[in-house]
Structure formats: C-alpha cells, structure tokens
Amino acid sequence: MLALLLALPPTAATAQTAPTTTARAYPASPAELFGALFDQVQRRRLFPDGKTFADATPKRSAAAIMADYARAGTLDDAGLRAFVLANFDVPEPGRTAPPSAARPPLAEHIRALWPQLTRPPLTPPTGSSALALPRRYVVPGGRFREMYYWDSYFTMLGLEADGEQALTRDMVENFVSLVERYGHVPNGTRTYYVSRSQPPFLYLMMGLVRGVDRATQARWLDALVAEHRFWVEQRSATMPDGARLQHYGDGKSTPRDESYREDVATGKGDARVYNDLRAGAESGWDYSSRWFADGRTLATIDTTAIVSADLNSLLYGMERAIAARCRALARPCAATFDRAAATRRQAIERWLWSERDGRYGDYDLIARRLRDGVTAATAYPLFTAVASRSRGARVATTIERDLLAANGLRTTTAATGQQWDKPNGWAPLQWVAIEGLRRYGAAPLARQIGTRFLATVEREYRASGKLLEKYDVEESRAGGGGEYPTQDGFGWTNGVTRALQQRYGRGER
Template identity: 50%
Template sequence: MPPRPLSAALALAALLVSALPAAAQRAVATPWPAPPDKLYAELFVDVQTAQVYADQKTFVDATPRDDPATILASYRAQRGAPGFSLKAFVDAHFEPPADTPVDPPSGQGLREHIAWLWPALTRDTAHAPPGGSLLPLPRPYVVPGGRFREGYYWDSWFTMLGLQEAGREDLVDDMIENFASEIDRFGHIPNGNRSYYLSRSQPPFFALMVELAAAREGDAVVERWLPEMRREHAYWMRGAEALKPGQAAARVVRLADGALLNRYWDDEDTPRPESYLQDVATAKQSPDRPPAEVWRDLRAAAESGWDFSSRWFGDGRSLATIRTTAIVPVDLNALLLELERAIAKGCTLAADQACAAQFDGFAKHRVAAIEHHLWHPHGYYADYDWRLGKLRDEPSAAMLYPLFVGAAPRDRAARTLRTAECALLGQGGLAATTAHTGQQWDAPNGWAPLQWIADQSARRYGRPDLAQALDARFLASVERVYGSEHKLVEKYVVDGSGGSGGGGEYPLQDGFGWTNGVVVSLLDLRDQDRAAPAPRRTPARCAR
C-alpha cells in the first residue's frame, strides 16, 4: 500500500483521537515492557496514520536512538514548528529494523536449501536494544523470515520438526528453554517476543514441544517442564472458577450445561500496534459495534494464528463482522486437552498423584465437552458460537485437531477424514477452509502446519492412503514454487492453479520457518512410504 498524502493522513488521525490516544497514554498496569503505542502516545498514532513506513510493523520494530520519554517530549515540543517534518523527526530518532535477506547459493536442491536456511534464520538476542519492542530471550531461536524478525509461539513447534530431522536437538532444547523463560517471566508465552505481543498468546503448543523433545531425550523432559506447563494451563483457565453457566471470562467459557471450554482472547481492546491502520479501518466498517469490541476480536483472531479467516466472521465473508471471542474453537480445545494430559503424565512422573488425578479429570471433562458440543451432525468437528448457541457450519482444517491429539472415537474420526478429503483436499494439498474471502487463512490457500496436522491425523486413524495423497499434492506445490522461484513461502495455492498463496494484510513472506520444518518432515515420510507403500484404497465418493 503506498503512503497516503500527509493531509489525508492527518484527517484520519483526527478521526481517531477518541479511539486510541487516551488508551495509549494510560499507565501500564503490569511490570511488562510497554508496547510502542503506549510509549509514544500521539507520536505513534501520527507515524502510523501518516504511513511514514509502508508496513505498519516497521515502526513498532524500530529501535529508538534515545529514551522513549525524551523522544515523546521532543516531539510534543517540535511538532507545531513551521516546516516540521514528521518523517525527518522519525528518521532522526529511530533506527528502522534491518531485514536480513535470504540469499542462498545457486543450484541448491530442496533439502539442501532447507538445511542452509536453519542457520540463516537463527537469531540470538540474549540482549535486546533498550527502549525497543524486542524481548530478549536467553537462548538462540529460529524466526519465520521476512517481516517476521522475532520468534513466534506456534510456528516454532512445526519448525522444531525440521530441526530434529537436521539433528539440531540442541536448538530444539534452546527454544523450549526460551518459551519456559517467558512463562516464568510473564505467566504465558506471548504471540512473539515483542512487547506489543504480550497481551495475547498463540495456540498452546508448549506441551507438544516438550513431548517432541521427550521422544528423543526421555520422560525426564516432561517432569522438568511440568511447572511451566501448569502455569500455562492456569493462564488459559484464568477466571474459570467464578463462572456461571452461560458466562465467559478472558479465555474461558462455561456453556449453558456447565461444560467448560476455551476461546481466544486478548487482554487489550485497542488496534494492534503492528496493524494499526488496518484495525482502525475495520472498526469503521462496523458502525453498529463499539470499536473496542471489534479490536478485541481482531486481536483474539491474531492469538488464534488464523489471522484472518472466515472461521471468525459473523457472516462468513467479511472481516468487519468478526466475532472471534464469541466462538469456541475446536483446535484450541484439542490443544488444551493435550496440555492437560501432558500435565497429568508429568505429575505421575513426579509422584504427585493428587495432581495427576486432577488433570486427568480435567482432560476427561474436556473430551466429553468436545464430543458433546463440537461435533457437527454433518460429520466433522466444528467451532461453536457460544453466544448464539449453535455450531458453525463451514468446514475448516481445524476439524482435524481432535484426531491429531488422538481424542476422537474411531467412527467420528473416519467421518471427519472423509469430510476433510471431500471438502478441503485440492490438487495442491489441503485448503484451510472452503470459503473464498480474500483472507489468507481461507481458500484457496493451504498452509504447511495444516498439512502436517492432516497427515498425522490420517496416519493415526488408519488412513495412510489419504496421508500419502495429501503429502504428494502439497509437496508438488512446494516443489513447483521452489523450481520457479527458488524459495519456500508461508502459504501456497492448493486448488490446482498452483503458485504461492496470497490474501491478507501483508505481502507474501518467504523464508520460511514452519514451511521448512514441515516440508523436510514430509519428504522423510515420502521416502518411508515409497519403501512400504500403503494399501490402495478407493477415494471417497464426494457429492459435488
């Protein structure tokens, strides 16, 4: 998006005065580092509104050349002077983030390229520049690439798959250590290691990371990280004990029958600093709703990792109808079930039988709630709109998460796999949804992590043929793009037209951490499958 003329930008800024500046200037209520929108108040609003940088994420990733309070005071003193230039002020007081281009040697094969990428995408930020948004981490970690210069929570589990394949168990352990340090410091794992991500988390994969390491290193890993798993569970369940049927608090919902499930949430209700203008524009398109409500739902969708998708839209088509906090997502609850089971196992290893029994009980209650509330009569697991009291009808790849964690009964698993095969499997892999909305987590895009969830679900429930078909199609998409563009990207078009994916609020990024981890793991599975082919099976007969 090209920068707007300054006059138009200032006019928009005037419209926003009632929305953010007051929130931006209020005192930070926690000991956490303050995000840029709170540090810089109206300077932040003016910079983002004027689009001093084409990408809204650039300014919030920039490093101040002086103390933020001093910079803000200077801005307030100078901005009214004749000939004042906002861009010149920003250039003088901030160092924009440096992108590290991915420039591999020519002639690399796909596996060779992925092996080359691991050190290229590894960062070590035990000490972060003062005043900036980057949160230091004690150990090295892998970033996705492109504009994503920091580590991301759920991305990292899929990245770790590839690191294990590369023999980098040390880096897997380092990344677990980083996430544990964040739980110890903040009480949760933030979306990414930036101050503006602290108000939310992402899909809770920490237990799966611990289990991934334990598969190579032994069960002592589970017991070691038990305190952090319990703290993460407490974060997701905060407020549950006081809820009455039909009420919700933060990330917990108690349904009308008393069942306890979870939703995505964000502790803030202002525009996301890294997507400020986009969020303001979305709220303007929803004039019948308070802007803060829209912004909370946008932020909650960012916590889901599916930002954005028709899964969260009231009308299934438009971002302006987003209602994320009204939805109980099936994938989130499957992951929390896995966390509860992992805690129960860790407590057993620690000989804490009371704890083991408690979390085993939590897990059993969650399974029962998933089966009762999140099963769609058309034959798949679905999200549930707890405010409207009904299931969401559109199929999405999230339906496979109960299978991925092994919680689905075999009959329901078989029906879910058939639905996924018929509704979502295209010529180039598994689509995220069936809806074409222009959002990046909708058709025709397919994402590497969803391919892995689908592959493992199919194999776990006796459908290696489906797993092999899915793998072959997605790998063909990856290999086609790599052959023409010599890069791996964050998403692919899987409807048969081929090519890199699109949509969403930023240009396509390459690198790309979780794609690399999943692709190299799928290549390994393809090699194994060729050595022991699955029995042939008649494809599902799908109504068209």
C-alpha cells in the same frame, strides 16, 4: 486447584460485555510509549509495513522523545520521517539470502537456511520492543524478525529431521523462560505481543526433546501447569450445559501495534472489534471466515464469541501431557489433569461435533450453535486423539470430500480474500491433518495430502528459489490475501517440508 479454576464464573468476554483481562501487567508497547507520535506514524503510513515502526529501537528515553515531539508542533510527512529517523533505529525490511540459480536439492537448501534464520541469545537494547531470550532461536523469516509461538513447533520438526536437536532444546528453554516471566507464552517475542498467546503447542515441543534431567523436567512441568492456568483463567466460556471450554482472546482492546493502521480502518474506534481482531491474531488464523459473524466480512469479526475445536483439542492434549508428566515425577497432580482431560473430551464431543456434517467445528456462543462450514480445524480432534474412532472415520471422509485440493489441503471452503481461507494451504495445517489421519487409520489420504503439498513446495522452489509462508493449493502457486505480502524464508514451511520428506521420501533426488 484445577477444580477451583474450572468453577470460576464466566469471564467478561464470555458475556460479550468486555474483553478478558489477565492477572499480570503487560510491558508497555510502542503504541503506549509513544502515543500520538506512534498514531501519526502508523496512520500516515510513513513505512509501508506497520510492523517496521513497532520494531524500531528508540535512541533515547520515550519521555525525552515525546517532549521533543510536542515541541516540534505539526509536522508534514517529510518532517515526521526526519524526526523518526533522528530518534529511532529503524529496521531494514526482512530478507533472506537471494536464491541460488543452481537450485540445489530442496532438502539441501533448507539445511542451508537454518543458520540464516537462527539468532543468538538476545538482550534487547533499552527501549526496544524485543523480549529477552536466554538461548538461540529460529525466526520465521521476512518481516517476522522474532520467535513466534505456534510457528516454532513446526519449525522444530525440520530441526529434528536435520539433526539440530540442541537448537530445538534451546527454543523450548526460551519458551519456558517466557512462561516464567509472563504466565503464558506470548504470540511472539515483542512487548506488543504479550497480551495474547497463540495455539498452545509447548507440550508438543517438549515432547520432541530427549535426555532431559529430572530437575529440568520439573521446571518444564511447572511451566505447562502455569500455561494451562492462563487458558482456564483468562479464556473460559460456559456452554449451555455448564461445561467450561476455552476461546481465543486478548487482554487489550486497542489496535494492534504491528497492524495499527489496518485495525483503525476496520474497527473505526470500536474497542470490541479491536479486541476481536487481537483474538483472531491469538488464534494464528488471522484472518479467516471462521471468525466472521456473516462468514464473509472482516468488520463483523467476533472471535471471542467462538469456542473452537483446535484450541480445545490442544488443551486436551496439554492436560493429558501434564498428567503423564505428573506421574513421571511422582507428583500428586496426575488424577486432577486426567479428570480435566476426560471432562474436556466429553464437552468437545457434545458441543463441537456436527453429526449431520461429519465434522468438528466452532461453537457460536451468541447463536448457540456450531457455525457453518468445514475448515481444516476439523482435523485437530484427530491430531490430539480426542475423537472416537467412528467420528475420526467420518472426519476423514469430510476432509477428502471438502478440503483435499489438487495440491494439498485447503484451509476452508470459503473464498473471502483472507489469507486463512480458500484457496490457501498452510504447512502447519497439512501436518496436523496428516498426523491426525494417520492416527485414525486413514494413511492413504494422509499420504495424498503430504505428497501433493510437497510437490507444490517443490514446484515453487524450482520456479523462484523460495519457500513461502503459504501456498495456493488449487493453482499450485504462491498464496495470497491478508494484511501483508506473502513472506519467504520460511520457518514452518521449511520444518514441515523436511518432516514430510523424511516420511514420504521426496525431494532428496
């Protein structure tokens, strides 16, 4: 089966003529259900955060609401707001509990945050954009009211450190249920996220869970195989030698529901730009100079034209994990996925490596070369053990020279004002680099990154009582940039901080 998938012709996205599509229908999003009403609410910025209306719950059927909206005629802002509030339950801005002036030790504070960020199993009310979840889950915090894909792996690192293994397992079961329903893990648990995924960390989440019975292991393996099929069928690109690697994408070419106004301003009606904005969101790096044709400007975004080191490294890890699980369950699929991993590794080493720069990077399908610039994605082939020992050593040198800042690991070396660029540092990228460097014998550099980032988190916590979504690792302060204010809470920062404290023994005093 896998050989057949790998032999499929290039996707439309690879040819840069149209976005990719998926085999399954997507649930209708609020923008699709409420059309002109949604457009007006978002364009006129009725709520400061575009995600607010996307997360609102209608009080009656969409058809009834839209019929009344049509009869209402032209409404000014006050009239439109009154109509929305009469017909929708609008969520309050996301908040965490106010910080304690006493500032308990950071580890103690994080342990106290887990119950605040944990939600019970969810059966959404009729018409809600939320997706059903059969088990408990942890949200990032702030405006992020739902469970997110790649965030959750890094959150789980902290849950494991704090003895919350049952909660980790609950979240894995939720992700498996999503694959069973949609064929992949959505970006987040909202209808407007289902057309895209995020970096595929599910196999690593599963690796955290112990004591799983054979029947459950079989179901989990089925989910991984289905997720792998999604990436191979829906996100494939053909390299110059005929090798197949994957890129980020999205099944829709419209403005994102949660950032509708911003996308309209950027895309100006261009479906290709909207699809590339969505693909940038699937990458998790929304947004970064990595995805800009000119390296500077969001309007030049061309994410679907890029074959990335991080995605393909994770897929290599997934293929190895599937092969191991096939062997453990005595299924006849191990050799197939072993070959897939070996083939992918060869292609990564050929096409995503710069011998001149000593880095892994992103291959531009249009320019037919690696894009310029060192980014934290160069650590992923170390994180999943794709790189040879000699190349791993060179990447360590490059990271120390170009990405190591006084207070942690920079995301890129480009300052564009985007949140996934310099000077910001993000907890998940710290962990990926630290784990990868340790694997390749660069433990002292890994320790430098880890202890510097921990000190940054600690300083901000002492100053504000908050754990933040991102940090400025050059100035040791709150990070900035992007489409929304820096959020606090914050799931993956909590998780990575606790894992680093456990490893390096800081923050317990």
